[in-house]
Amino acid sequence: MSLKPITLWGHDSGSNAWKVAMVLEELSVPYTVKIIDFPDMKKEAYESINPNGRVPSIEDPNTGITLWESGAIIEYLVETYDKQNNFNFASGSKEYYEAKQWLYYQVSGQGPYFGQAVWFTLYHPEKLPSVVDRYVNEIRRVSGVLNGVLQGREFLVGGKYSYADASFVMWYAIAPLFADRINLATDFPALNAWLERIKARPAISKIIKDREAAMAASK
Structure with a gap:
């Protein structure tokens, strides 16, 4: 059965x-972005x-569910549309809860600061x-936490790329704004290498380009 596109409400630069x-x-779930x-x-x-x-919000015509708050939306999406746990972990497993731990750290410890x-x-x-x-200084602190945990690790949880990793990427788009005070490559090399690995993924690269296009269109 084909899925109807989810509506995602967002802002061009957010x-x-x-x-x-x-x-x-x-997750290869169809969606439409409304700026x-x-x-x-x-x-x-x-x-x-x-x-x-505020944004984001989603309206899912496949389930009739409307949600806001990015962390809740991500949990909903992976639990609804990733039944094979390609991007998540088996429910109840140690890794399942560790991934949630990192998502909550992202929404409470990275995004607001x-x-x-x-x-x-x-x-x-x-x-x-x-x-x-x-x-x-909080950007540096959060980055230091990630950099320390990623020493000798390819990804945050279970040696596998998951939504926990992807959730952190977009906020690092602000890094150039603080380039005179933070150098990710030299100050946080494990974090920087991890970010580069994730940004090289086709899905992630596409969204980075989509955001840049939306920002250019709004000028």
Whole structure:
């Protein structure tokens, strides 16, 4: 039975919706991206989908399920559409819970800190160097955790590429913004090698290019 495309709501420059798109690509699940501008996220039409007024959100016509929050969406996608555990692990196994552990670390420990670093560097009306320092230091801390764990490992869990690895990639697109303070190749070589391995995958490479195209189209 052929699947109907899932609708994925996102923003052109955001990371979290494109992170979900990477998972959809890896699972070969059809989907359509709907780009929504920030002001429209707070309007009733979109808040009827996501009362938090942020992205991503998905609407899945195959199951009738609507979800928001990227971590919950990723868990739903792999558990619904990866029955062979090509991108996940057997339910109840040690690796199954370790993958969840890394996903939760990404959504709570990477995304918010990286996002605040970008906000206070580019968008906040006041220049607050001490605040920028705090969040750049958090980027370094999170990167150090990953770099340490990846010493001698190809992937985060069970020696196998999974959604746990893919979930971290898109937020590292901000790295050039802090190139004068963070050099991934020299400061975090194990992390950098891992990122390069993942970005070389066709599904991941496609989404990186799709995001770049969406950003160019919005200018």
